Amino acid sequence: MAEPLLKVAGLQAFYGESHILHGVDFEIREGEVVTLLGRNGVGKTTTLKSVMGVVTQRTGSVRFAGGETIELASNRIARLGIAYCPEERGIFSSLNVEENLMLPPAVKAGGMTVEEIYGLFPNLLERRRSQGTKLSGGEQQMLAIGRILRTGATLLLLDEPTEGLAPVIVQKIGEVLQTLKSRGFTILLVEQNFRFAATFADRHYVMEDGRVIDHLTAGEVEKNIGKLNEYLGV
Template structure:
């Protein structure tokens, strides 16, 4: 069994008086891709934010690389080797592609470089000197993932990478996730598209009302119409 790099137990979190997560349990092994699935409002993005420290957990344990990180500020969690790709991108729009990548550089056990990332995202290679503000939404999403990988993370939290993107960009997103997996990076991807999850993930975890209601391999989820109707379809 591969080494577990991330273990979450009994995670509770919310916004103000509203509780969103009610005891989320999940784990992630080195080199594994797990898809966190569910309808809008199920708690997918909140789970990633709570793991990353962007939303302080109210209860529960979050262990990364054998260390308890619940309650740590996000910058300390990032320095430990946990990368985060937000749904809203948050790139530096006044900087060029090359400058955004340089900002994300951090020594680590992997060796991601701009040249390697340009192989994964050829679109970025063609616009390395372009300001990020002049890029399309899909191109900005690619840049966000590339900048995160420049930090040489051991694990990556990836929030809704395929939402609203053209099919050709989604294919490059999937290729990037598979390259991460090949490098031994653990990836937890929040995703609504079962097609995207099937293309990249080893396991699926289905959230409903802030708790994991189903867990198993993606092929089983694809074949189980009852589970899909109960937790995924509108």
């Protein structure tokens, strides 16, 4: 079988003196949607940031599309075709909606066009002259996702895209992620809302104390629901 699109092995990460990741291992094949599950503070966000190179103190191996990226700066990693949507969304207040949308440079051919993105998120088209941070939380999340679809990146790292949003918006984002999956994007999703993620994810990794401790395919979720609830502390 071909090498997975992303293969993380023995990933360790540090913030100054604190050791956050203690050897994370997982992989994603092209076109898959994979989630990282776990309680707060187990290292899910740090894992995404380490893959992206935003956390710079990291060791181990992160192979993307056949190449090692552990030594690369985040701008180089982005150019390989990985795009990142942070938990806090990172909408720029000094840029309007359209400038926010157009900010990430195209790194590869084959990204979605601006029209397609506006088609996915009609609200953004209406408000494209507004200041980025004047949008509602849901609209900001749509903008944060929308702007990384233009770049041609093939792997999307999404950190809690439904956090703090109303159910109707969560549903909308779920539909969008379905669409993206059917368009062939590979997605690594950090999510607290497991029921939301279960509707379209192919596989789930469970993290605890800076490690991956379990792995479930979509089909295995039903009969392991008790164990999952224990992991997630719900």
